[in-house]
Amino acid sequence: MIEDQPSPSPYQTREELRELVRSQLQALLERENFEGAKALLVPVQPVDIAAVIAELPIQMQAIAFRLLSKDEAIEVYEYLDSSVQQELIKEFKHQDVLDIVDKMSPDDRARLFDELPAKVVRRLLNQLSPTEREATTLLLGYQPSTAGRIMTTEYIALKESSTVAQALERVRSLANVKETIYYLYIIDASRHLTGVLTLRGLLTADSEQIVSAIAKREVIFVHTNTDQEEVARIVRDYDFGAVPVVDSEQRLVGIITIDDVLDVIEQETTEDIYTLGGVQSGGDKYFQTNNLFQIARKRVVWLFVLLIANTATSAVIAGQEEIIEQVVALAAFIPLLIDTGGNVGAQSSTVVIRGLNLKEVHLKRALATISRETIVGILLGAMLGLVVILWAYFLEGSWGVSLVVGISLLAISFLAAVAGTALPFLFSKLGLDPALMSAPFITSVVDVLGVLIYLWLARLILQL
């Protein structure tokens, strides 16, 4: 008997829903009840089917996949993780693989081919239909993370001389094969991009009008070599559903739709967050790699760089050990000073790096921003310094030591705020990624100066 179809409802979380479908599907497949399994999947969205299949035991994945209709199979396949896509390619008969790969949209196919072994890619490429092979070779010819690589060639282009009625007829006939029919691009005889029209505009125009009369001429476009992060910024700022891509001759070669931009943004954000945290690995593959040695090897590189920067602190203290020898109490506050300085620096660098990324803060305002942050750093250092003086006195009973600790904290907060603000600006000016100057690095730099100041103040105030 077929179980109740789960209806997509936000009352259950989507994870619970997918888990429910997966367990039901697995049970049906184990009993070889293929009719029941097919019926189970009918109301489920392709995105969710893909997630469910990925969670099945590997030997069941191909079986589950074959339950789908041809069209649905292609959509589901496009949503699968690349590791599952590759697994299925191995499982399928050659012709089944070709059928799917040939019908995928070019950008998803290019993304899949990026992950497959070169031998498999060559074989598949040779057997694609000519138009699809051409589209794919075009995309793969562009650098990764550029507009050319992430675009799709499945757009609608209209001649200047088309009437609105002809254009609508064209839209109808192509509605099921193009990535989007909501933006229509006007091209001349040499495929140069000359205008854009929305379906909304087309529907509200007279059917006898010529499209060139109603098209918008000031088209916002990107080049094939525009960085994907810039593409994302443009789509986000202008609220476009799609943005056209032109080559160096200004010829229209593809479009990037807003849903693909969402994926780009997620990818880029993960990279930024990782860089801020001092992780230099390949972005969002972290949890899919199982080779722990490889992970450790990648992470240790940046840790080494930071370690070397940090050795300076030990050299400074070792060189002035006699101060500690005389006033051992000073050693107790080293972690507190360092951590607080690190926290202030982390705050400053976080807001500046994010501001630079969103273009809310500009290089030309660098000095103004640094001055602002410096004052904030002094205010913070003063507030924290006062509290710390009291704590230090409570712990060690010496006003001299307390004063040294308190003033050092003020100085370190000041330094940390300056460094946390100025270093990202400096890197941005040098054309480097400001996110590299994040908390881990700022802390290491500030610590050396902080320790120097601490010991110097101790010498001064405690007259050592």
Add this chain to the structure above:
Amino acid sequence: MIEDQPSPSPYQTREELRELVRSQLQALLERENFEGAKALLVPVQPVDIAAVIAELPIQMQAIAFRLLSKDEAIEVYEYLDSSVQQELIKEFKHQDVLDIVDKMSPDDRARLFDELPAKVVRRLLNQLSPTEREATTLLLGYQPSTAGRIMTTEYIALKESSTVAQALERVRSLANVKETIYYLYIIDASRHLTGVLTLRGLLTADSEQIVSAIAKREVIFVHTNTDQEEVARIVRDYDFGAVPVVDSEQRLVGIITIDDVLDVIEQETTEDIYTLGGVQSGGDKYFQTNNLFQIARKRVVWLFVLLIANTATSAVIAGQEEIIEQVVALAAFIPLLIDTGGNVGAQSSTVVIRGLNLKEVHLKRALATISRETIVGILLGAMLGLVVILWAYFLEGSWGVSLVVGISLLAISFLAAVAGTALPFLFSKLGLDPALMSAPFITSVVDVLGVLIYLWLARLILQL
């Protein structure tokens, strides 16, 4: 003479383009050449006009704004920063303000009203046209950052019994007043959401068909109280152009389009990045506030919490000062150990927090992930520890001290990796934001244990 119109081209950066337009516009306005100024703005996108106006001297902003056509003025107004929007409201004659505010889309108007003083909002609300007042009061009635607050009421709903031809006619007539015409929602007599149809599907259907025959029944929707971050995740996962919003009775009340979701994502990402960096302020308003005392006061709260956590380290060291007294060399390596532990912890917490956020890592896999990270932490600690042993010997000439430092580093790396992984999971399980367990906090926690281990190892190995 009118200068050459700058054409929107990615050859110049958009910042340079806007600066160009701004300087030209300002020059024309200073010479009171209003015709020239109008012509200058014709080919410029509303988004860019808004950015340009925001950069003009305040007294010129209203003048520039009045150059725009009615329709364009509304679009540009919706794109302005809320501070500029408020400034213009003060400048305009009352009727002009009403005209704009009445014609804005409801979600943008709600966003503006959120920022205006309550008195102004009441006055404006009273004078809106009834439908617009109703729409706005509806939105403002919902909690901030929920679907109900960010949705728009300008969608197209169809009756089950409409024919395709009737539906298309409806779409045409409403094409210029609705937020999107590409998704059409089927409702019953009581406004319950019963199906969805894309314009694509409508265009490819027979004009005599009834929409209920071609509508998709399994609709993915959200509730008015769904968190905006969850809305963004749904839109991103399912690649929708819009998602419908229903109330507790399952009645359709609004939609959220994908371009608004992009803004939500940017906002939420900024909040996440700020939280990771230990900044607890109101997200993306950081650089618009000019009250530095207010900024410092907000930032100091979390710094205080961390400071208190850190006082434990000074208490531990102060309590065992005699160890430092006997082997002063030990003090030299405290910063190095603490910073390296902090860096390892930062890496681990960064990847776990981001993974939790993207649902790439799940609570039920917590133990597996923690074990993974622990092994990586040990590997990292071993590699770094070896190097540090050599450095410590080079600096202080004592194998005993070097061994203490090296083994401590291994232990601290292990602790940092465990804490950096486990604490975010713990917070997630408790229903709190895992991003609070980021580097600054992890470091403070690990340092206390790290210092304890360091001094205990020293006592053990150096037989103190």
